[in-house]
Amino acid sequence: MATISAHLRNFKEPDREEQTILFFSIPSEPKPPLTKDGKPPLPREGEERMEINAVLSLGVQGEEDAYAGKLYLLPPYLAFASVDRRSVRFTIPLCTIRRVERLNARAGVYALSLSLWHGMKIIVQLTTLRPTADLFSALLRDALKLELQVGRMRAVKAFSKTCYSEVLLSGSSPVAEGEREDGSLINSEKAGEDGQLSYHGGLGLRFKFPGDPKKLREASKTKLWTNYLKTRGRHLTLLRYPQCTRLVQVGLPNRLRGEMWETLSGSIFLRFDSPGLYEKLLEDNKGRVNTSTEEIEKDLHRSLPEYAAYQSEEGIGALRRVLQAFSFKNPDTGYCQAMNILAAAILIYMSEEQAFWLLEVICDRLLPGYYSTSMHGTLLDQRVFESLVTRCLPMIHDHFTEVDVQLSVASLPWFLSLFINSMPMVFAFRIVDCFFCMGPKVLFQVGYVLPPDEIPQRPYVSLQLRSILKINGEKLLQIQDDGQFIHLMRDYFSSLGESAHPDSSDPRARAITRFQELLLVSFREFAIITDDTITSERRKFRSEVVTSIESFSKRSAIRNLRSLERFTKEQVGFIYDALFKAVCVEPPPQPVAPPPSLLATKDAPEERPETRIELKTFRVFLSEIATWARDEKIVVNGFQRRVDREVAEHEFIDRLFFFWDSSFRGSLSLQDLVTGLDGVMFNGLMESIEWFFNLHDKNKDGYLTKDEVLTLSESLLFIFRFEIGDAYLGAISRFMSNAFEYGDALLPPAAEDFPETQIESNQPYLNLATFRMVILAEEALETFFETDLSASFRLEPVPLMDLPPAISSNGLLGGLWSSITSDDNKKLFHKFSDELGRAVGRHQVIHKPSIGRFTNIEEPRPRESLLTPAMRRSASRSSLTSPSDTDVPKSSSSLLAPTSTVEGMTPPPVPQKRQDRDMESIAESFGALSMVQAANAALMERTPFAIDDAKDDEDDSDLDSEVAEDDGVLDEVDAFLEAHDTSGLSDADKALAKDLVNAEPVE
Amino acid sequence: MAEAASGSADKSVQVKLVLLGEAAVGKSSVVLRFVANEFQANKEPTIGAAFLTQKCRLEDRVLRYEIWDTAGQERFHSLAPMYYRNAQAAVVVYDITKAASLEKAKTWVKELQRQANPNIVIALAGNKLDLVQPSPSASGGSAESEDEADDATATPGEEPSSGEAAESLRQVPREEAQAYAQEAGLLFFETSAKTGEGVVEVFTEIAKRIPIEHILASSRGGAGRPGAGSGRTDGAQGGVNLQENQAKGKDACNC
Ligand SMILES: Nc1nc2c(ncn2[C@@H]2O[C@H](COP(=O)(O)OP(=O)(O)OP(=O)(O)O)[C@@H](O)[C@H]2O)c(=O)[nH]1
Ligand SMILES: [Mg+2]
Secondary structure, eight states, X not given: OOOOOOTTTTOOOOOHHHHHHHHTTOOOOXXXXXXXXXXXXOOOTTOOOEEEEEEEEEOOTTOOOOEEEEEEEETTEEEEEETTXXXXXXXXXXXXXXXXXXXXXXXXXXXXXXXXXXXXXXXXXXXXXXXXXHHHHHHHHHHHHXXXXXXXXXXXXXXXXXXXHHHHHHSSSOOOHHHHHTOTTHHHHHHHHOXXXXXXXXXXXXXXXXXXXXXXXXXXXXXXXXXXXXXXXXXXXXXXXXXXXXXXXXXXXXXXXXXXXXXXXXXXHHHHHXXXXXXXXXXXXXXXXXXXXXXXXXXXXXXXXXXXXGGSHHHHHHHHHHHHHHHHHOTTTOOOTTHHHHHHHHHTTSOHHHHHHHHHHIIIIISTTSSSTTOHHHXXXXXXXXXXXXXXXXXXXXXXXXXXXXTHHHHHHHHHTTTTXXXXXXXXXXXXXXXXXXXXXXXXXXXXXXXXXXXXXXTTSXXXXXXXXXXXXXXXHHOOSHHHHHHHHHHHHHTTTSBSOTTOSSHHHHTOBHHXXXXXXXXXXXXXXXXXXXXXXXXXXXXXXXXXXXXXHHHHHHHTOSOOTTOOHHHHHHHHHHHHHHHHHSOOOOOOOOOXXXXXXXXXXXXXXXXXXXXHHHHHHHHHHBGGGEEEEEEEOSSOEEEEEEEOOOHHHXXXXXXXXXXXXXXXXXXXXXXXXXXXXXXXXXXXXHHHHHHHOTTOSSEEOHHHHHHHHHHHHHHTTTOSSXXXXXXXXXXXXXXXXXXXXXXXXXXXXXXXXXXXXXXXXXXXXXXXXXXXXXXXXHHIIIIIHHXXXXXSOOOOSOOOOOOOSOHHHHHHHTTOOSHHHHHHHHHHHHHHHHHTTOOEEEXXXXXXXXXXXXXXXXOOOSSOXXXXXXXXXXXXXXXXXXXXXXXXXXXXXXXXXXXXXXXXXXXXXXXXHHHHHHHHHHHHHHHHHHXXXXXXOOOOOGGGGSOOOTTSOHHHHHXXXXXXXXXXXXXXXXHHOOSOOOHHHHHHHHHHHHHSOOO | OHHHHHSOTTOOEEEEEEEEESTTSSHHHHHHHHHHSOOOSSOOOOSSEEEEEEEEEETTEEEEEEEEEEOOSGGGGGGHHHHHTTOSEEEEEEETTOHHHHHHHHHHHHHHHHHSOXXXXXXXXXXXXXGGSOOTTOOOSOXXXXXXXXXXXXXXXXXXXXXXXXXXXXXXXXXXHHHHHHHHTOEEEEOOTTXXXXXXXXXXXXXXXXXXXXXXXXXXXXXXXXXSTTOOOTTOOSSOOSSHHHHHHSOTTOO
16 A cells, blocks of 8 residues: 555544534535634635524424424524434425414413425424523524525525435325335336336336335335325425334335435435536546546446346446546545445336445445545444444353454444345335435444344343343354354344244234344444444544554555665655655645556556655655754743744755655655655765765766755755854855866867857756865865755654753743643743743744764864866956956956866875875766767856855965955855845854753753 | 364364465355355355355365455455464455456465465465366357457457457466476465366365374374464454564564
């Protein structure tokens, strides 16, 4: 697995409002961005939410059921839940409300009558104080007005034509029962006689629904539902009374099933909200091929293959379109095996569009994370399931632990495919009915009974039932391994249609199937398992599961690397951790496989999607590893001392990013990072110098241009920006002047005719050998390249951000420290103590050095010049005069005759051990020189750059010129530093910083 | 307890075997062929894992294979450790008409060699051999072969070259896979779940390699030791354990 994602970390428990939205299956809209002061923006008129205590009743004669509960105005929906949140509830789009009247009732009673588009009336009595009720009415009016304005009211009628329930209710008399009993032909007949009703239906209409309609008692179920829908609303306006749940539990009638699923799950609201989106997705992505579509193709013929529709192009095509549309809409999830089975199953009962939206709700809301690439939802719920078994069925749990059977080997497929391919379809669909009506807890409740446990203690379980379960429980207790467990379960599932009490003398008891028994036990015995139980259990195990997924991904990411290079596994582990942290802070774009059009042939092995980080993330990553890639400020305010850490930004870091992007994709993979780090962390002196040179040699021609020399110096200045003392500044300035002297010296002589020609920006200027020589002339730079550069990359955790508070007489705040835990609190505390420190004049900020070699201002002696005085004079002249000075180029070009350069060179007075090396470099540079010379005969002028402005008097003595030149460079350096010094430190601060660091080095 | 687990009454030796490999390479079909000598043209994808058993006679011994057939899709990968823990044998399957599936097979082998039972016997099986064989009888039954027949009548000119056309479907040369298997120390087979070719051999060859005495000894000795025979790693709780089991047995960073 080569994708790294922090989304599991970023999970946030839904807040109260989000929970309400979830509870009522209201499509959630993305939260509006917070306003400047960090608060959610005020709702616009007509969008304000409110909840109010209310009593719900229907203005129906003879029905006297009123329910107390809460009424929620959640534009564009109105919702209600009874006090127990279970018995009665509804979610109704506001646009289905046609009239709202205040009822003229007894004094002190505030009641509203809501007339829905099909004439049904809902009466809500607002049981609060008058002003609250008035406010609610006013907001409701505003919300309705807005609905009218956006014109959604008109959409309702057209939408209702797509619903089968309208067909049931349309006929003055319900459709003849015989017709419905026998299944398949009704659709065409119906369409013939009643053209304007083109309701959505599933493949079952043509290919027959599974099961025997007589046995399923379709006719009587349909009648019951017809009556229910007549009085309690339908599709968009369904009110859910206890009878609704009971009717669902005996199994939905086949023709109504699809519509009821979408109504109960709330996916109908999505379909209503976005008409045509399904077709549009397919249209927009026509012909698109990606990993998901390929995986889908593989499974199309492997989804409920025994069902007739999936042996025909009609069924296969529908399945393909639904799965593809889902993957186009949810590219993160794409396609997960098991979704094919779900989709194939629901398509029997509903249209493609309905199935598409239902799938969306299943994956997004009902079973979140089940089908995601990490499958964290599945893993989490398996953990929860197991924990609940421990709690509810301790004997089974203990036995399983003893024989080391993992429950999830059997239960995982149940959950993933909603039991659809675990038990005979007719039974599975009834569990699915309950699932959409009662929510995910159903899976757990049903899951529990399998394994059916002995539960003899419960007094209300019949003796017979008890004994049956006991037998099953005993069977489970005899299981010795995973295999036997799976076998037992499979046998049990396949016997679900059999009588639960075959030996009973009572024919009614004999008629009870095992499946009925199963549901009975599920919902009675395990009613203790509520949505809340599951929510809290999920919360409990989430981090455990996330950690295990993350460490699994880490291990496989490392295992799948092409090469660990010279690192140990632990070291690569650290690189991974740094990358992971960076991905958390600065999420990269979704990992995607390269577009297929880029692949050479269709059959070429497709690249797996992998996480590749972009520059922004890379900066964070590097700040975890390279000391100079972070700005560390030691803040001392008299109460505490801490290190504030920020990610540094500099062109040098960007350069490194592109340097490591060996495949030119504008992004880096874990392998790129490992290989990149390998290229710098094991280097000795010469390799380091070469690495640094190559890093700045953009066109890889073996030469730095003049601009590149300048950038290189800036890179060095960046790395040394927080070092103490002037050692590096001096070294770099001398390096620059030497580099320019050499570079100019090695330039081909200027042609007389074009004295004004300037060096082109891509003109090769300084080769590696010369560069090396110039670097080695500076001891500070030499040590830097010898050890410090590679050592500045550290594969170890960055020391903690917070130092323990300084022990001071002001121990008051220090004492508080231990009680502060959260990040936010810390930030607040830091701010507070900084302000306090400032007030008492003890606030100081010191930059922590990245290299830390020099702890005082003493500077290592510069090496003696490598150049003869004559050379120096001419070179410095050429590098420091402005191009407008016409006389100089001539004279310098004559002085810079290549022969004289070569002859004038003397071996540099460097320590003996280094001499050979340098001799080589020099020899190399000579060779290169003659090449350049041959190639360029024309006179070249270098491009003017900032340092030129530091005008120098060409008549100055050697010594003066050298000093002045350094000054010029130093001015530039100062300007540079100033420009890059974000802290705005005063000189006094800096001095103090030095003192402090010298006095007691941190860490 | 452990005695009952592996030294069951009929003196057969239980061997836990796991099938791994990319989606739709034919793992379930190979198992079905071995267990029931059947072939189903459209097998549903395996969700999580399926479990089957089959006995296998080897000289005077009877081996009882407990076969875990796993799901092939990449995202089910993290579940695999649950199934290959304690396995004594593994069959890693690829599809010889899909080069990428061999790459996936290699990553499985790598993972098994690092994470699974150290004595695990691994076989590499290149499946769908029938697709690259010039079929003498145009092979039987499946919808694909009917399609082929239709194509053939539509363009009769291609008829004679059908043998070559079949061979050109092959994307993984036998030699290449065999060389890899040798290098990695795996048993190697090419199989066809459709015709049955090579399937039984996979399981009998594995049976020969299983250290049966070892398993018997460890089951006689009571509670099995980790990694030995069908002994279970101790203290493993049921449920979803991605790595705790391995982490216990080995060191913390066994990547
Ligand atoms: N021609 C041919 N087709 C095969 C062979 N083996 C399997 N198939 C077909 O390949 C498809 C996938 O087979 P499965 O056995 O389900 O593959 P799997 O590896 O179990 O797939 P997952 O469970 O998704 O991991 C099915 O349509 C099989 O009919 C074979 O040997 N020859
Ligand atoms: Mg399978």
